[in-house]
Amino acid sequence: MVRTPCQDKSNGLKKGTWTPEEDRKLIAYVTRYGCWNWRQLPKFAGLQRCGKSCRLRWMNYLRPNIKRGNYTIEEEETIIKLHQSLGNRWSAISAHLPGRTDNEIKNHWHTNLKKRIDQQNSVTTTHNEKFLLSNSNDTDPEPEPEPEPEPNKNTNTNSNPLLINPPSPPILDTWPLSSNSSLSDISPMSFESSNFSSTNWVTDETFTALEAQTEQPITGNFWTEPFMSDNYYPYLESDISAPLAINELEYFCPSYNDLSQNCLYNEYEGLF
């Protein structure tokens, strides 16, 4: 289930399994600054990952409201029905299943549902063939009985403990945004009250310092000086190297606020 971490020597970018540390950095950055540019994001978030990898990790695993674990009968029926009409358009199917990602639905289809459908089809086909043979001279055949419905295999028949007791992503139920939240409300302090470890997170005091400090004139250049030192940004703990404050982003990228707000609201729509 876990891919061995490896190093892409061609560009120095890390590949493979995400570490909790990387997850923390990604969550910290996206929750505070939004996903304004996935390509640039890992640079500013202090991640040795490509943007695509960050986006995938966030979209498929870290973002809030993601439902993991066993599928309900209703969900499986929805997937099967939608697959009949939409085909392998997993993102379109996932749009009908709140909390389920296209990747997860795709995996579930290939590992469970497809086999079940194939089995049902083969049972139906075999039954039909037998029926046709046995009734080849019959002028008044019996109606075709419905194939025996398969028991729901998704409910705890999987021996994988991760599915029976799926691990909780860092932030799910206790996501620190309220219905009145705005981007500026997203403070690292919010995590203190969640079940997400506050170890190594910036404190309320440092976040206040951040807000105070960013009232100062901008001296850096967004595009040419992405990496500010921790001395310049004393509000940051060492493991979170998100270098730009919100109003700095707005200053250098005027559309940033709308972009990030839209992004956040899209991502957390189900929570508002």
Added chain:
DNA sequence: AACCGGCTCAACCGCCGAAGC
């Protein structure tokens, strides 16, 4: 205990369309 093969699913890869220049 050791081996083997099937299964699961996180993550990667390559392609495509949209947008901007």
Added chain:
DNA sequence: CGCTTCGGCGGTTGAGCCGGT
């Protein structure tokens, strides 16, 4: 127009788990 960049999508891979022998 073509070119580049980016986000998104679907197909595929492969490490680790697990049950059978």
